[in-house]
Every structure is written in C-alpha cells, then in structure tokens.
Amino acid sequence: MGLPDQVVVLLCILAAAGAVCVGFAFQRLFGRGDLDEGGFNHKKPEQEAYMREVRSRNMVMAFGDIRPPHHHPREI
Numbered sequence: 001m002g003l004p005d006q007v008v009v010l011l012c013i014l015a016a017a018g019a020v021c022v023g024f025a026f027q028r029l030f031g032r033g034d035l036d037e038g039g040f041n042h043k044k045p046e047q048e049a050y051m052r053e054v055r056s057r058n059m060v061m062a063f064g065d066i067r068p069p070h071h072h073p074r075e076i
C-alpha cells in the first residue's frame with residue numbers, strides 16, 4: 001500500500017538534513033563575507049580585565065581562598 005511510518009520519518013529526517021546542507025552551501029557561496037574573520041567575539045582590554053576580576057572574585061567566594069589568583073597582564 002504505502003510506505004511504512006519508519007521509512008517516512010527517515011525520509012523526512014534525510015530531507016531536513018539535505019535542506020540544511022544546501023542552505024549552508026548557499027550561505028557560503030552567496031553570503032556576505034565578514035571583513036574581519038576573527039572579529040566575532042573580540043573584547044576590549046577593559047572588559048577582559050573586568051571579567052578577570054569578577055571571575056577571580058567568584059573563585060574566592062566559591063572556594064574560600066584568601067587571596068585571588070595572580071594574573072599577569074597580557075601584552076597587546
């Protein structure tokens with residue numbers, strides 16, 4: 001009569017995976033290329049210093065350490 005339900009589900013999954021692959025291919029070919037490839041998650045030095053301070057403060061609170069870990073400033 002018709003296709004079994006498992007085959008229909010498998011075909012739907014394969015079709016969805018194929019659609020994702022085709023969409024990715026179109027995006028790679030025709031999508032806007034970033035001018036700065038590595039610029040997705042760049043942070044300013046001030047933000048990195050603040051995040052480092054908060055992280056060390058949280059480590060002190062979580063583990064009960066008396067002094068925060070010593071960090072060497074990064075050279076930019």
